[in-house]
Amino acid sequence: MTIASTYEVALAMIVLGLAAWIITAQKSFAAAGGFVAYGLLLPLVWVRLGGIDVALAEAAIGGGLSGVLLLGAAARLGTTETAVVAERPGVLVRLLASVLSAFIALSLAAVVLLLPDPGPTLAPAAVENSAATGLGNPVTNVLMAFRAMDTLLEKVVLLLALIGIWSLVPDRFWGGRPGMRHEADPRGVLAFLARLLPPLGIVIGLYVLWVGADHPGGAFQGGTILAAMWLLVMMAGLMDAPPISRRWLRLTLIAGPGIFLVVGLGGLWLGNAFLAYPSAYAKPLIVAIELAMTLTVAATLGLLMAGVPERRA
Amino acid sequence: MNAAVVFGLCGAIAIGLGLYGLITNPQPLRKILAFNLLGSGAFLFFGVVARRGAAVGLGGDPVPQALVITGIVVAFAATALAVALLLRLFEMTGAATIRADTRSSPADDPEA
């Protein structure tokens, strides 16, 4: 066994150990904590699998945002745990469930090992056609050009999740501000961090977006960093969450898919096809869309984390 | 043993664990966690597929990698919506369970 594969096996064991912990831990809070660690280790796996872009996205979302969301929920739901434990199925059912899950996992393992190696690939096609966009990062090319429709729909999915969350508001708070008001010590250490970090964070977020054209990175990863900065400022109490009825907020929330749609329709108009970029302007157009998407992603993620409006505007 | 083999097995086991947790743990939050585990296993499968398609100097086939990025975003949106639903349910009822007494109908009319 080479050093590389020893490392990979060890990494896989730790990841699976954490996975088992997430499932079996007694307390939800501990399980959610395990999930944060799991989400931070997965990017290492993705690096080994040659997917740096995915590693960035997984670190930002899996370990970061999802982890925070689940930890927060676990903290709030701590009191309900004992009541629900009574609903735990009996030993026989659990045995049956474990046998069935194991069977499916085994067949999946067998099948995934038997997949053709080297497998079929679109990498040559993606590289060959990258001239059409002028971008050097093949993943960005797939997301923004070859499979732009998926990316467009995904942004609508994100917006829809937000509308779904908003639709849970008690009627009297409609149009109000999401989440609790955070009252932190304005001279405390958190407020200090929230003053110091965001300028840097915004630069890094935009940098990640910018390098995404040619290197790993992109709109989603950059947007997540911006969202984190926004959340930090809100948590430190330096800035309140905006009321969800604000027009500027709503414009930001649809800017990404909106501009995507407009450029896409422009492609239809200018002769080639829907979602086709005129070759002379492909790169600037894509960067413009990505910039709008970064802002939209940042706003959407921030509000998804903030949750259901609970206060009047 | 290359990365694709190791992490392919890893993904399969993660899916198995996720399925087990989703079935047996009665707490909705743990089901959401298990769903995330399941999802990460599915994404690892895409990663394995991408790795095996490594060619022309790329570390992996960019198409499945792009699919995973889209998938991660969708899974996060799902998590956020599910958590919001759960917290709202908890706020209203003080409990967090999805076990319903099936015979008591969901749209109880206010007069009955």
Place this chain on the structure above:
Amino acid sequence: MISHPVSISDAVTGGSFLLVLSIVLPIAGALLAFIAGGRRSEWIVLGTMPFGLGVAIAIAIAMQKSASPLVYFLGGWLPPLGIALRADGPSVVMVAITAVVICTIGVFARTEFCTPAGSVEARQPFAFWILLSAVWAALNTVFLGGDLFTLYVAMELLTFAAVPLVCLDGRAATLQAALRYLLFALLGSVLYLVGTALLYGTYGTLDIVLLSHRVHAGSATLVAASLMTVGLLAKTALFPLHLWLPPAHAGAPAPASAVLSGLVVKGSFFIVVRLWFNVMPSLPGPTAAQLLAGLGAAAIIFGSVLALRQERLKLLIAYSTLAQIGYLFLMFPLAFDLTEGRLQSGGALTAGILQAISHATAKAAMFLVAGLIYTAVGHDRISGLAGVARALPLGVFAFALGGVALVGVPPSGASLAKELLLQSVAETHQWWWAVVIQMGGIFTSGYLLLVLAHALVPADRRVAPRAPVSRTQEAAAFALALCSLLLGLVPWEPFLSVPVGISSNPLALGTLSKALWPILVGAVLAILLGRWGGRTVQMPLRKSLLIVVDPIRRRTLAFSKIIELVDDILQRWTAATVSLLLVVILLGAAMLLG
């Protein structure tokens, strides 16, 4: 394998940009409605509706003219690198009916989801109109998408639009129903996603047409097929994976229920059809097809018996949806050509699609009427429906028409579907499915008559509607029911293959009488299984009848008790998820057997 940006003439076959429009229009509507807010959201979404309907009709015309599927390559990128949109016969039909149903529900919902005077924006209308638009966009993408991963994203879009619709009223019970629905649907989508990863790893593409050329029976493909199919079944709520459906569909506000029951479940059903008929027609094999239809038959029995046992109208309709979903799956073994060893897109597939659109229209109409009844009398207890027919004559008539259409009385789409199925039964010599098909019609007429018997009885005193019921709303429901009843008269030939000799004259006496006997048997079932209480029993004729049937009734009730018990178990999360895994394994084994 190499794809270049192609010129306009290659990318755009005549009028195929309409496919793009049919998806972009509702998305744009949703986005604009989101910024505009308040009353303007409603106007924007309603404003896009005529155009959406127009696009759907234009697609149908364009396809009829070109006499071949319409194809559009997004961004000019050819698959496998790019994504194609494709409209074949079934998808054109689904797009058209979806447009009709969405627009009618839009007209209906104007009363219910209008921003109250004096407020700038209200939660329910704002969410409803955007979600309705999103459902439309998602469904059109599901019907037209040519790539399995695009279908996944579209399906998630559909789920995220559907879940908030369930709990729009904000009560705890519906929140719980929505959460159950979301979690179960997410499990389904992960299984689907795993399947797509395996398919890509084996064939290097997720494009439906390219896959159909490359697919061969390998272990990865079989595992992928069974995982994806079962994931989709969970989202379609085929028995025994239906735990989320009754509370979600019965708890939602009426227009939302109509969308959920009429349209949303058809989205994942349609992807099953795509998978089995287009991607891998020769792979599943006859055993797997029999298994699917077997689950469908069980769904018919469970859904129907439980529908007959419900005390509340909306739950009755929700359970009847369960039965009707089962009916959709009967086509699989009948479409299987044993000599060629593959599923054929012939009469049986046509029957399945026709049944889906008939159910979409009729069930939407029935849920809308249930909503009207709720508004009018303040409850929807079936035993308290006396006098409703007088208060809501057109509404109850619409309910009856929708039901009659579903039973399969000519010239309804369902009757044509039944004819086609029975013909396939005769051709493939699978008489047992004929029994199930007839049973479906009998049961449907059973619960239809149960409701009508209560609604048509005059009340002791005049029922004064608690709230005035809008005639527009009644008319909208009626239009949908009528649409379902007339679907059998549409010339389907350009879109769906209709074998010769099927219902040349749907109004002939022979076909009519053939359709009538299930209604009579259904009446007997309704008497045996229904919860009869209150005034209706006092009628002398039924009283004497009851003496005769009492012993039989007791036996059937014992049977229904068993069904209710099993359903109680299956509605528990653990039982439902365990049976989901069992179905995965069974289906995989069936496919392996061939």
Place this chain on the structure above:
Amino acid sequence: MSAAFNIMTIIAVSAGAFFFFAGTIGLLRFPDTLTRLHALTKADNLGLGFVVLGLLLQAPSIRDGLKLVAVWLLVLLAGATVSQLIARIARQDGASG
């Protein structure tokens, strides 16, 4: 030259790994929140510092080197803030019960 750099990198990164290891043991073995925090932050700051130092020698350009230093500083900042917050909550909890 590059061999010397490589040896120095190995030494520095190993030292970093040792501090991480020690910090983790402290996290697991120390009796209460404050001492655990102490073990963790002190060891991690040093550990990461060594790792960054080791990697600096391998950086292909000044720009990449600056990025590495930026990473170290950002982690220091975040680590210091978070441990402050945790310590404060731990003290409050300790005082109230």
